[in-house]
Amino acid sequence: MTSSLSNDTLSRSYTLSPVAASVPAARAWARRMLVRWEIPHLAERIELLVSELITNAIKHAKTGGAPVALILRFVGxxxxxxVHDRDAENRPIQQRPMAEAVGGHGLWLVEAYSDRWGIDLTEYGKAVWVELDDCGAAT
Structure with a gap:
């Protein structure tokens, strides 16, 4: 998919160790950013997306212990x-999860809760991204 963002953004990044404890830390950080940007009504949705993408990066990317970066950008x-990691080779693959399966639902949830998502190769690995539209202040 193609991103619809311009270059005029509010942007913050958070660097995380590739350990399970980073997942709740990333959710809390994202919530704080949304409150600061006055869009807290998106917090539950973003926390779910952060959880899925950070968990995937930690569990599946072969990073050799390199940190994972979480970036939030808000424009218009x-x-x-x-979510950036240092593994360009292992790209997420959306699976059709079995209803009774414990895992395998992550990218299905990402697609269901975002307007767009994709994977970009970067100089140092890859970035898995999602975008949400119509994110202005709650009415």
Whole structure:
């Protein structure tokens, strides 16, 4: 998919160790950013997306212990979440999860809760991103 963001954004990044304890830390950080940007009504949705993408990066990316970066960007009415890791080879693959399966639902949830998502190769690995439209202040 193609991103719809311009270059005129509010942007913050958070660097995380590739350990399970980073997942709740990333959710809490994202919530604080949304409150600061006066869009807290998106917090539950963003926390779910952060959890899925950070968990995937920690569990599946072969990073050799390199940190994972979480970036939030907000411009106009679009919010973009990116998770960067150092593994360009292992790209997420959306699976058709079995209803009774414990895992395998992550990218299905990402697609269901975002307007767009994709994977970009970067100089140092990859970025998995999602975008949410119509993210202005709650009415």
């Amino acid at each position: 009415e679009t919010l973009r979440l990116e």
